[in-house]
Each structure stands twice: as structure tokens, then as C-alpha cells.
Amino acid sequence: MARESILESVYEKEELLTGCQAVSHAVRLADVDVIAAYPIRPYTEVMDYISKLIADGKFDAEYIVADSEHSQFEIVKHAASVGARGFAGSSGTGWMYGFEAIVVTATDRLPVVAMVGNRALDDPGAFGVEHNDALSVRDLGWLLVWAATAQEALDTTLIAYRVAEDPKVSMPCAVALDGAFLTHSQHIVKVPTIQAAKRFLPPYNLGKRRLHPDNPISIAPQVNEDWLMEIRRQNFEAIKRAKGVIYQAYKEYNEVFKTNYEQPFFEEFMTEDAEAVLLGLGTIVMPAKAAVRRLREKGKKVGFVRLRWFRPFPTEELRSCLSRFKGIGVVDRDVSYGSPDLGGVVFNEVRSCLYPLAEHPSVVNFIAGLGGREISIEDAVMMYEETLKAMKEPSNGRVTWVGVRE
DSSP, X not given: OOHHHHHHHHEEEEEEEEHHHHHHHHHHHTTOSEXXXXXXXXXXXXXXXXXXXXXXXXXXXXXXXXXXXXXXXXXXXHHHHXXXXXXXXXXXXXXXXXXXXXXXXXXXXXXXXXXXXXXXXXXXXXXXXXXXXXXXXXXXXXXXXXXXXXXXXXXHHHXXXXXXXXXXXXXXXXXXXXXXXXXXXXXXXXXXXXXXXHHHSOOOOOGGGOOBTTBOOOSSOOOGGGTHHHHHHHHHHHHHHHHHHHHHHHHHHHXXXXXXXXXXXEEEESOTTOSEEEEEEGGGHHHHHHHHHHHHXXXXXXXXXXXXXXXXXXXXXXXXXXXXXXXXXXXXXXXXTTOGGGOOHHHHHHHHHHTTOSSOOEEEEEEOOGGGOOOOHHHHHHHHHHHHHHTTTTOTTOEEETXXXX
């Protein structure tokens, strides 16, 4: 069968969509049963668009407008426990307001998928992108992944359901989209058919853990010191298994949709002969790639590594990748006050990943783009130049704040 006819058989149309709209289509394609909405920008358009899909008869789901973010996450948590596929989302302080329910969803291993429209935490008030909101769940038992384009937002949301609901995993997953830079920017997106989505994503099935009058079980009993460590260990083992499930999910996604996700956990750009690379999450990919092309024209051997999955962290894979380079500049769109060397969250995770190496590349950190401030191509060029300098200087651990007014 010709490639064109294959694509026609798995894709319904190409459409100009924002990141939020692309996630909405993924929710429709996943045939989600229960959606709980409480608007806070920049994630609001997801729920607006889903409500239009339902009103236009293109999607059948229970759409509940909650009275707060806390109620929103309680609704989908309980829906998941009784056998319904759930979806919710939030941004910034709204995500934090739902934290009690967000924590319990993870500790009870209920495979809700939620979108985080990355936004700075108040105060002072800011609607622009930072990553501290999503990163706050990194140690709680949530899977955590970043998309960089609207197409990837759609793909990743479908993959998130496939991974989260796998019986070997059964953990919630947060899909993070940079506020404004992805949530509201438009891209051409290939929208799959319902039939193709069903081939990839099996029906939701919680198995013996489903709450039902015919299946009397206890979820979240008061165990104190008697069983808490054993339950924590079960969650620990589940996220270890998640890596293998992620590999399998991307393999199946590539097969069904003819996509080309070679390495699920991160993307490399012009790294084959690179001496120095920048590494970051989300839409930093755009100015970073433009800077790579500009510096390559000048003979500089630079490349870019974009991390997709933050939990589970691809320790062995990233260690093997980054050990090839002499200099690594980690770009953090977050702040970790009082951390080792006062660096960002991603920076210290990357350094920890590289610690067992006999020979360490020089690793420096850039705090950039906080509160939605643009990271320009010129900023990225500067970061590359500083990373190249650091290869020749004893500067491991240096942290630079980019574009801060004195």
C-alpha cells in the first residue's frame, strides 16, 4: 500500500490547531468518559474546545464544571477508581490548589491524565510560562512529560493514556505544555481517525482494583507504619516498569500512525559531531535549533538535546548520550531556591545522572525565560558560546541568569 493511502487510513484531516486544541482532539480520540473543568489560563482553551466538540455532537462524555481546582481533580480521581477514563488540567497556582487530590491520585495509582499549561506561580502575578508548577509533582508518583509542538501534544496525550493505564504501571500522567508559546500558538496538526486511535489505545480497565459493589475492596486504608513502606515500594516498582512500557507505547504509536519517534525520552538535533550541547524542556527547542544552525555556519560544533520525559527520568539513556560531549549547558525555565550550587531543577538532575562517569563533561546552568520572558535566538547563541568556553575553564556548576536587568 502506498504511503499516501496508509496516511489517509489513519489520519482524518490536517488542521491548524493550537496546543490546547490538539490536546482536546486527543481527549476525544481517547474516548474519555469524564472531564472535570475549572478554567485558569493558559490551560482554559482545552476545556473550551472540548465543550464545543461535545456541543457539536462530535464527542460524547460527561462534562462536569467543578467549583474549584481541588474539586476538579477529586472528580477525575474518583471517576478513575470506578472504571471511567478521566481528564482534567490546570496551570500555575490552580495546579497547586488541587494538590491534595493530585497527591492522592498518585499514591492510589489511579491513571488519570492531566494537562499542565505551564505558568508562573503567584505572587507576583504572572501568566507567562515557568516549569515549577509541573515539576512540583516530580517526587509524588506522577509520570511527567513535555511536548514541544501541537502535533506532539496530541501524540503525547494519546501515548500518556496508553502508558498510564497499562496494568504494569497504573500511574497518573501530567502532560506539560509551555503557556502561550505552545498552548496558544498554532501549528498544522495531523488528526488521527477514531478507528486508528482505538487500534492504539485499548479500553480503560482497572481490573481487580475497580471500585464496585460486586468487588468489595479497600483503597487508601489507614495503614500507618504497618504497611506504608510496602505500598511505597509497590509504587517504586511501578515507575521502574514504566520505562519499558513507554518504549513499547512509542513503538506501537510509530507502527499505527507512521510516526518517527526514534528515542521516546529525548530528541537530539545535530549532535553527531557536536562538542557542546544545550539541553532543555519544551519550546526552548525553537530558539536553540535556530542558534545551532547559525553557529554551525561559523564552524562551531554544537547541538541540542530536548528532554521529553522527566519522570521516569531516562538515566542510562541520557548518560550514554551526554557522555559524548565535552560541554553541556542546561537551560532551566524554573528556579530551585537553595539547591546544590543554586542551580535549576533540570540542571541538578542532569548532573546527578552524569555522576557515575569516570570523565565528566563540563556542565553549566542557565536560568532563562522565567514568567514567560522570551528566550531569543541571540540568548541561545550566548548560552552556546558560554558552554563552549566552559569546556576550557574550571567552571563546572556555574549558574548564569539570562537577560536579568541589574
